[in-house]
Amino acid sequence: MMDRDVLQIFLRSGPARKYDVGHFSKRVATETAEPENLLFKTHFLNYAILFKSVVIDQSYTISDSKPISTIIYSPYDYAKPGDGGESFVFCEENFRRFYQYKLRSETVDISSFSYDLDVLAIFNSVPTFSPIIIELAFTRANFRPSNIYFDLTPELRVKLNSHMKARIRPLIVAAYEQSSCDIERAVEEMTSKLLYLQDSASVMPLIEALRLAPDTALEVLSSWIGITYFEYEYAALQPQLRALSEWITKNAKTKDSLRPNESEYLATLSRFVRGKMKEEWARVVELSKTYRETYHALVFKGDIRRFSEFLYSCRHVYWDLGETLGRFEQTTIAWRLFERQLMGQKPSYRAVISFYTVLRKLLGAPPAATAPDPEDALGENRGGFSTLTADLF
Amino acid sequence: MRPPPLPERRKEERYLAPGMVVHCDGEACAVIDVSRSAVRFVRSQGLMLSREMHELVLELPCTAGVVSYPVRGMIIRSTQLCVVMGYDPPTEDWEQQIKALDTAELTALTDF
Numbered sequence: 001m002m003d004r005d006v007l008q009i010f011l012r013s014g015p016a017r018k019y020d021v022g023h024f025s026k027r028v029a030t031e032t033a034e035p036e037n038l039l040f041k042t043h044f045l046n047y048a049i050l051f052k053s054v055v056i057d058q059s060y061t062i063s064d065s066k067p068i069s070t071i072i073y074s075p076y077d078y079a080k081p082g083d084g085g086e087s088f089v090f091c092e093e094n095f096r097r098f099y100q101y102k103l104r105s106e107t108v109d110i111s112s113f114s115y116d117l118d119v120l121a122i123f124n125s126v127p128t129f130s131p132i133i134i135e136l137a138f139t140r141a142n143f144r145p146s147n148i149y150f151d152l153t154p155e156l157r158v159k160l161n162s163h164m165k166a167r168i169r170p171l172i173v174a175a176y177e178q179s180s181c182d183i184e185r186a187v188e189e190m191t192s193k194l195l196y197l198q199d200s201a202s203v204m205p206l207i208e209a210l211r212l213a214p215d216t217a218l219e220v221l222s223s224w225i226g227i228t229y230f231e232y233e234y235a236a237l238q239p240q241l242r243a244l245s246e247w248i249t250k251n252a253k254t255k256d257s258l259r260p261n262e263s264e265y266l267a268t269l270s271r272f273v274r275g276k277m278k279e280e281w282a283r284v285v286e287l288s289k290t291y292r293e294t295y296h297a298l299v300f301k302g303d304i305r306r307f308s309e310f311l312y313s314c315r316h317v318y319w320d321l322g323e324t325l326g327r328f329e330q331t332t333i334a335w336r337l338f339e340r341q342l343m344g345q346k347p348s349y350r351a352v353i354s355f356y357t358v359l360r361k362l363l364g365a366p367p368a369a370t371a372p373d374p375e376d377a378l379g380e381n382r383g384g385f386s387t388l389t390a391d392l393f
Numbered sequence: 394m395r396p397p398p399l400p401e402r403r404k405e406e407r408y409l410a411p412g413m414v415v416h417c418d419g420e421a422c423a424v425i426d427v428s429r430s431a432v433r434f435v436r437s438q439g440l441m442l443s444r445e446m447h448e449l450v451l452e453l454p455c456t457a458g459v460v461s462y463p464v465r466g467m468i469i470r471s472t473q474l475c476v477v478m479g480y481d482p483p484t485e486d487w488e489q490q491i492k493a494l495d496t497a498e499l500t501a502l503t504d505f
Contacts, residue, residue, distance in 0.1 A: 166409045166410065166411035167409060169435070170425050170426055173435075173474050177472060187435045187474055187475070188423055191423075232500055235500040241505075242505055278505050281502075285503065288500075288502050299426075300426075
């Protein structure tokens with residue numbers, strides 16, 4: 001069953017949840033006129049749209065360590081993505097099968113396949129498609145696609161790098177001042193290396209100083225840097241969420257006169273939505289508080305133990321914050337669209353109920369795609385791949 | 394006004410100010426943190442710290458570019474990695490200016 005309301009919200013999502021490869025492919029074609037600059041070697045992927053979504057597996061559980069998956073959505077008509085398409089939850093096996101299905105061939109061009117698989121794996125390695133997160137992931141993986149794919153203005157790139165370096169620099173100094181390591185490299189060079197995490201050997205003294213296990217250290221550090229960036233994103237969303245919460249409390253009146261059961265239903269829905277927003281936001285504030293306190297403990301008080309303890313949990317926190325960020329971003333976009341449709345008028349009862357229903361889907365149980373049954377992954381008996389993420393689309 | 398002694402400096406609120414740069418005797422150094430009357434910055438290789446007093450220029454980013462404040466800096470502490478120098482606040486609203494740049498201030502989240 002297709003849920004077009006949620007598909008519309010996904011298609012209108014911001015960068016936390018949506019990455020429109022086709023949009024960037026068109027820009028690359030226009031601005032560089034060189035097809036080899038396209039991100040993927042396989043044509044259909046260059047006109048796909050990627051989504052981040054919670055995926056429920058066969059046992060109806062959500063992975064604790066990585067709650068968000070990447071969905072590759074290939075619209076039937078790229079100009080009308082809301083009319084439906086085919087999609088699959090990314091993993092190597094699903095990609096191989098979809099690739100064979102799209103190319104109508106059992107034989108796979110290994111060079112194209114493995115290159116595109118690697119690119120998709122980079123997208124899958126992060127919880128959101130926020131441009132700076134994507135750029136850092138590609139840089140760390142030593143992939144250098146055209147800058148067009150990162151959609152960052154030079155000013156914004158400088159601002160975000162500056163924000164993250166301002167956080168990383170004191171960390172380097174605090175960790176190294178407590179370390180017995182002989183530091184030959186300059187702090188600034190180390191700050192850049194930690195941000196891009198390209199060379200694990202060069203940050204090894206820091207890994208030792210922070211008492212991290214070498215095999216997971218880079219993932220832990222990249223998660224911590226991701227949280228540093230999410231702080232910035234959440235701060236930007238904060239005023240809109242606060243305004244929405246206030247709107248729900250004060251202004252969500254309909255132009256219709258309502259029967260008692262309608263009033264009650266409306267009140268129940270609005271209480272649920274506002275309650276969920278408050279609850280989720282309070283959780284984010286608490287995580288942010290822990291992040292700050294442990295950072296300040298190290299940087300200003302030299303308490304490395306608390307910071308290291310936080311680092312051990314920060315991979316989970318990173319994915320959790322990424323997932324929640326996506327939901328909040330979609331919520332604010334849904335509200336903006338709703339307000340735009342109202343054009344200053346009071347909404348009808350049906351319009352408000354419809355709006356709250358979308359918010360309930362976004363904020364309640366996370367919008368989830370069901371992982372395919374491996375036996376049916378090709379969808380041979382169901383006319384392709386459109387059923388793979390049935391709960392979503 | 395002389396910079397406060399070390400114990401007092403440590404009681405001051407310290408801010409992380411992205412984009413802030415300090416020029417110490419003409420040498421540009423990245424700022425680690427800054428408080429009302431002291432700045433901690435990365436010790437660059439060319440920096441000579443033999444004297445007690447140094448020429449500092451505190452550069453703050455602003456919408457029009459940067460604003461520069463020349464001050465006299467006195468070494469409070471130095472290590473292999475960084476230097477802490479005290480100074481007299483260059484303006485009356487100095488602390489507000491640096492606080493407005495602080496990453497923690499800019500990204501503070503509060504409950505609804």
